[in-house]
Amino acid sequence: MSAACDYFKPVRFDEVIHIDVLIEEIGRKSVNLSYHFYKDEELIARGRISTVCCRVLDENRLESIPIPEEIRQRLQQFTRVEPTS
Numbered sequence: 058m059s060a061a062c063d064y065f066k067p068v069r070f071d072e073v074i075h076i077d078v079l080i081e082e083i084g085r086k087s088v089n090l091s092y093h094f095y096k097d098e099e100l101i102a103r104g105r106i107s108t109v110c111c112r113v114l115d116e117n118r119l120e121s122i123p124i125p126e127e128i129r130q131r132l133q134q135f136t137r138v139e140p141t142s
Contacts, residue, residue: 062104068096080136083129086110086121 068074075095082089087109094102110128111119124132 058109059107060105062092062102064102066096066099066101068094068101072096074101080132081105083124083132083136085123088124088132 073096077093077095079091079093080088081091087107090106090108092102092104092106093100094104109121110124112122114120
């Protein structure tokens with residue numbers, strides 16, 4: 058798991074922003090997301106998050122598991138598709 062964000066311009070608490078969320082990649086156990094933050098159509102920040110599918114075991118221990126097929130299919134509907142040349 059990881060998270061990162063690059064900030065280009067400041068935003069105040071009461072300002073309205075728009076956030077685009079893109080599913081960049083679906084792995085066997087992980088999903089990579091990207092975030093683009095806009096204020097008045099200007100890109101003000103860009104972020105990335107990598108997540109892992111887990112189940113909770115005894116004593117709240119986590120174990121990574123393959124993404125269930127039903128969830129994978131739902132995510133794939135929103136996956137970024139790169140144009141083919």
